[in-house]
Amino acid sequence: MTSADVLVDARDAARTYGRGPTAVVAVHGATFQVRAGDRTAVVGPSGSGKSTLLHLLAGLERPSGGRVSWPGLDTPSAESAPIHQIGVVFQGPSLIPALDVVENTALPLVLAGVPEGQAQRRAQASLHDLGIAGLARRLPEELSGGQAQRVAIARVLTQSPRLVLADEPSGHLDRATADHVIDVLISAVDMLGAALVVTTHDHAVARRLAIRREMHEGRLIAPHGTQGPQS
Numbered sequence: 001m002t003s004a005d006v007l008v009d010a011r012d013a014a015r016t017y018g019r020g021p022t023a024v025v026a027v028h029g030a031t032f033q034v035r036a037g038d039r040t041a042v043v044g045p046s047g048s049g050k051s052t053l054l055h056l057l058a059g060l061e062r063p064s065g066g067r068v069s070w071p072g073l074d075t076p077s078a079e080s081a082p083i084h085q086i087g088v089v090f091q092g093p094s095l096i097p098a099l100d101v102v103e104n105t106a107l108p109l110v111l112a113g114v115p116e117g118q119a120q121r122r123a124q125a126s127l128h129d130l131g132i133a134g135l136a137r138r139l140p141e142e143l144s145g146g147q148a149q150r151v152a153i154a155r156v157l158t159q160s161p162r163l164v165l166a167d168e169p170s171g172h173l174d175r176a177t178a179d180h181v182i183d184v185l186i187s188a189v190d191m192l193g194a195a196l197v198v199t200t201h202d203h204a205v206a207r208r209l210a211i212r213r214e215m216h217e218g219r220l221i222a223p224h225g226t227q228g229p230q231s
């Protein structure tokens, strides 16, 4: 295993919101690595800091202490996150209401400068691969919660990232729909050959992934899983 296999490397990474007596330490020094091919769950109760940790790993937020780097991904500079190589499935609705499913799925490519027709063909292929081609021309308001999350996963698939970070992707769904969304997420990641990190409060979801890290009150607890310590 070389450093190039480490896609994201958090070293004592911390995040505090606010200052003084009202400051909230969302994440205490977290040391956490994701390697190529890893399937990792970060499991913990609401408010334990999972979303904040995921945002640090995605480079969407900067640590207020420690550091996060992406040695195995191509970054424009040591300070900036390789956003095109990281796909994020956000908690809750993240589709643009005025765009239909194909347009939403194609959006990351269009924003990256891919011509619209080509982007839409790739989006259609992702929807087909995930078994939801029939939703292509619906608007987000015409989708169920589970369908919307599958479209968000198709959007990540279209982007072809090497690392997929999913924040409570099944959090608001019933058991059967949640299981199906996780199935779709894992098959998308398998198609990409990407690494996956899922945050969840649901131990049934966490058990689907080979590596499990528990989070409690902003701290990552000792690692569990079949692949040994990750830090």
Ligand SMILES: Nc1ncnc2c1ncn2[C@@H]1O[C@H](COP(=O)(O)OP(=O)(O)OP(=O)(O)O)[C@@H](O)[C@H]1O
Pocket (backbone or CB within 6 Å): 017, 018, 024, 025, 026, 044, 045, 046, 047, 048, 049, 050, 051, 052, 053, 168, 201
């Ligand atoms: N932008 C922010 N400003 C101030 N406090 C915040 C902010 N974001 C998160 N927090 C606080 O940081 C702590 C961790 O929040 P976070 O959303 O990371 O936890 P979580 O485990 O993902 O919870 P949930 O599952 O409910 O989303 C909480 O106390 C929360 O209120």
